[in-house]
Amino acid sequence: MSGSVVAIAGGVAGALLIAAALISLMWFCRSKHPRNRNSETGSSDPSALAEWNRGGPSGSTARISGPRQFSLEELEQATKQFDDSNLIGYGSFGxxxxxxxxxxxxxxxxxxxxxxxxxxxxEVSYLLEIRHRTLVTLLGYCIESGFQMLVFEYLPNGSISNHLYYGMLSLILYGTKFHFSYLHISLAVLTETGQDPPIKLEFKRRISIALDAATGLYHLHSLKPPLLHRSFKTSNVLVDENFIAKVSDAGLSRLLERIEEAGPSSQTSATAFQDPEAGVSGIFSEMSDVYSFGVFLLELVTGVPAPDAESLGPHRNLMQWVESRQKSNNLVDRRLLGTFTSEGIRDFIRLALLCIVLPGIKRPKMDMIVLELERIREKEMALTTFMGEGTAIITPGSELFT
Structure with a gap:
């Protein structure tokens, strides 16, 4: 299996270059401090903030007037004058x-x-009103001294990318062509968390992470009008100390479009997560987010970054990439072996493929995806409880869809 992982590296090197720049972005976007609206929020009032940091009563809310504006002095003090020692990543917002x-x-x-x-x-005032337990909380903003700043809650366990791709660092040591920035960022992330290696993500945990992320996207789509994420990817799914997943950067693409000098940084370059239809038409929809979510599910299954269009070549698509890995019995992350049932992993992969099907009109909406993931998780929990962890029958990838 180790040989097959090395073989994959060449095909996904392009995707890693993009994932690299983003691994640290969502990794560190978390704090503990709320405002008004929806579940699990608080306020900018210190007493409410203290309760939030202690875990607070579930669903507690506090009403305040307007968004919280942090002072530059406060943020400089918080970061030691924005010292490089506190620099933890780069992203679309800087x-x-x-x-x-x-x-x-x-x-x-x-x-x-x-x-x-x-x-x-x-725009920040609008985003501050969006609150949900599966969304990273935007706490406030600051605009002073020629800078625009956003303050988010911080999650100690970082992004799912780091936990899934941890093993990919070994490929660098074998001479695979990876960009140096990926190595630098990945090692910085591992140093920041103090996790070496990251927590094992068995199949049931990955289902729960997928369900949390799907719930977050569903909440965005259920707003009136719906809010499209437009930049959903594995590195935008963060986990807290209990490995509860939250979706990060919701609304940032929209924000960047509305402020000056947004430029190319606001428009995500073509990656494995970009809906091919949106890439051609330039029109994003809820189904575009669904496509991105399907790629996320595939990465949860394979444990490696999905290849972008350039890596796939002119005559291939992501669906064909999955089929080729199935035929070579190299689809499922080897770290999952012994933690899933054949039925569970089959249903999970089928859902992922349904999310990336073309044309996009055939894809399920996020509410149906949430329901399906709940069904898969409940059934997997019941079967593995009955059978015992590690006793599941492993079906070869080439037989998963027969």
């Missing part, structure tokens, strides 16, 4: 710093050059 607020709240601060604009404040 540099990301880990900070410690005066009240003890750990936050992730995203900073980019930009002048004060009404569009920025209006």
């Amino acid at each position: 540099s990301v710093y880990k900070g410690l607020l005066r009240d003890g709240t750990v936050v992730a601060i995203k900073r980019r050059p930009g002048t004060p604009r009404l569009e920025f404040i209006a």
Whole structure:
């Protein structure tokens, strides 16, 4: 199996270059500090914030007037004057710093050059009102000294990318062509978390992570009007200390479109997660997010980054990539062996393929995806409880769809 993993590396090198720049972005975007609306929120009031940091009563809310505007002095103090030692990543919104607020709240601060604009404040005010237990919480903003800054809650276990791709670091040591920045960022992430190796992600845990992420996207799509993520990917799924997953960067693509000098940074370049139809038409829809979610499911199954269009070549698509791995019995992450049932893994893969089917009109909506993942998880829990962990029959990849 190790030989097959090395073989995959060449096919996914292109995807890794893109995943690299994003692994640290979502990794560190978390703190503990809320506002008003929906489940599991709090407020900018210190007492409410303290309760949030203690875990707080589920579903607690507090009403405040307007978004919280942090002062530059407060954020400089939190990051030691934005010292490089607190720089934890880069993303579409610029540099990301880990900070410690005066009240003890750990936050992730995203900073980019930009002048004060009404569009920025209006959009941030809208995003601050979106609250859900499966979404990374935006706490507030700051616009001073020629910078636009966003303050997010910080999650200690970082992105799922780090936990899935951890084993890929070994490929670098074997001479695979990886960009140096991927090595640098990945090692920085591992140092930051102190996890070596990351927590094992058995199949049932991956189902739960997928369900949390699907619930987050479903919440965005259920808003009126719906909010499209447009940049959903594995590195945008973060996990807290209990490995509860949350979707990060919801609304950032929309925000970047509305502020000056958004430029190419606001438009995600073509990656494995981009819906081919949206790439051609330039029109994004809920089905575009569904496609991205399907690629996320495939990465949860394979444990490796999905290849982008350039890596696949002119006459192949992601569906064919999956089929080729099935035929070579190299589809399922070897770290999953002994933790799943054949029926469970088959249903999970089928759902992933349904999410990336073309044309997009044939894809399920997020509410149906949530229901299906709940069904798969419940059935998998029941079967493995009855059979015992590790006793599942492993079906070869080539037989999964017969």
